[in-house]
Every structure is written in structure tokens, then in C-alpha cells.
Amino acid sequence: MLDPKKIEEIARQITDAIPPGVKSMAEGAEAKVKQVLQSQLSRLDFVSREEFDVQTQVLARTREKLTAMEERLAELERQLREQA
Template sequence: MFDPKKLEQIAKQIHDSMPEPVKELGADVEQKVRQVIQGQLNKLDVVSREEFEVQTQVLLRTRQKLSEMEQKLTALEEKLAADTEEKKEQ
């Protein structure tokens, strides 16, 4: 297995030994690639991780409230059915 620190050291040595114009070209290419990628990502219809987490919490609270309302509705229906039966018996 390769030692990550050793690989990083070798990469730094290679980088340091490159002529300055090659280093600048590499930096320019990296900047351009970042710009293109960022531009493409901005075109996508995506949400941030933070917004996703917020919406997840909203959904969980909504599900909890819905469950509580379903239980209340069931209890009311049962009470109504019991009251209707009681009136029929009288």
C-alpha cells in the first residue's frame, strides 16, 4: 500500500521542480476548469445541503402532525359511532 504522506511529498517535489511557466499554466487550467464546473453546477436545479436538511426536518414535523391528526380523527369517529349506537338503543 502507498503511504499518502510519501505520495504527497513526491508530488510536491515534482511540482517544485517544474519550470515557472508550467506551474502558471497548471494554475490557469485549474482555474478555468473550476469556472466551467461551477458554471455547469449553477445550471442544475439542486438545493444546498443546508436547505435539504431544513426541508427534511419540516417533512418530519409534518408527518408527525399528520399522524397525530389521524389518531384524533379515529378517536372522534369511534366516539361518534359509540354515541350513535347509544342513541339507537334508547
């Protein structure tokens, strides 16, 4: 999910954009905006930066292993051809 600090920042920016007259009529506008934002963003299929970074590392390790396996397979095939 998104960083709660980012959501608070977005909620604060939206609240700051509301004209003062309207803002005074709606106590807790920032909290309500934050709640609505959190609700709507939770419906989206986001991954956190941490999850993204972990998956990036897993992919990098998988690619390294695949490259090593491809090299080993090519070597074994070469050896097999030489024996034939």
C-alpha cells in the same frame, strides 16, 4: 448550490490530472476549470445539504402532525359511533 470547497477540490483534481506540458501552456488552468465547473453545476437543479436537511425536518414535523391528526380523527369517529 454545492459547497465551494468541493468545487475547488474537483477543479484541483482535474488540474492535477492534466499533463505538466499542457498545464504550463495554460496559465490559470485550475481557475478556468473551477469557473467552468461552477457554471455547469449552476445549471443543474441541485439543493444544498443545508436546504435538504431543513426540508427533511419540515417533512418529519409534518408527518408527526399528520399522525396526530389521524389519531384524533379516529378517536372522534369512535366517539361518534358510540353516541349513535
